[in-house]
Amino acid sequence: MKLYYTPGACSLAAHIILNEINVDFDLERVDLKTHTTEKGVDYYSINPKGYVPALEINPGLILTEIVAILPFLAQHDPKQDLIPPSGMGRAKVLEWLGYLNSELHDAYAVFFGPKLDEEQKQRAYQEIDRLLNYIEKYLASTDFDYLINDRFGPADAYLFVITNWSKLIKHDLEAFPNINLLRDKVAQRQSVQIAMRDEGLIK
Missing domain, CATH: 3.40.30.10 (Glutaredoxin)
Structure with missing residues (x-):
């Protein structure tokens, strides 16, 4: 490949x-x-x-x-650890990938198009924060080690990559401790x- x-x-x-x-x-x-x-x-x-x-x-x-x-x-x-082969487990992976792709990815992407003025930047930051807040609350409500279950998977990799863009756009992730805990776990993987x-x- x-x-x-x-x-x-x-x-x-x-x-x-x-x-x-x-x-x-x-x-x-x-x-x-x-x-x-x-x-x-x-x-x-x-x-x-x-x-x-x-x-x-x-x-x-x-x-x-x-x-x-x-x-x-x-x-x-x-090892069949990254994604369930079928059923609700696989559907949950696809659900998260859909949210990350259609919502969070797009919210960050506006910073990589035409230059934004200050008012547009603030609105864009607020939208990112709104979407991250959903993930933050979800993580706070579960005992899972990762997004879907206790095993690392593609949605975790995708969330890690998207939130890495915060550094590029000068967006602060400090308000999202559970996301940062997940990011730290993902970052340590070989x-x-x-x-x-x-x-x-x-x-």
Whole structure:
């Protein structure tokens, strides 16, 4: 398999899960400004949508959209710990991935488009805080070690990656202690450390 990625983008979540399932894979970096890969390939010829991630499963067989890629990869976990194979457990994973993708990801994404004025920034921060507050209250109400249950999974990786963007947009996570506890657990995983080093995000 080959993952087309941009450092620190949501493709990092797929990179983490690839490390978790311990398979051989290649990485190819994408410059989202020029839409060219590090090998000089027009990225639109790989993913006509133009954004990352894209996962090449076999030559010519491409899967896009992080909410599709994460469950696809997680189901290849030989220990069957990352995602339940069916039933309510799997549905809960998809429910969280949907919320993170359609709500939280989009709320952060406004900072990566046209420049915002101060009033627009404050409204955008408030929206992020509103969405994070839902997650914070949920985590406070459960005894789970992670979002879905006591096992790390794709939703945890995705939440970790999205909330990493707070540093880029100067957004304070101090008001969310349970999210920060979860983030700390995820950050300590070997799969995360390796992925972040490989993408040049940490030394």
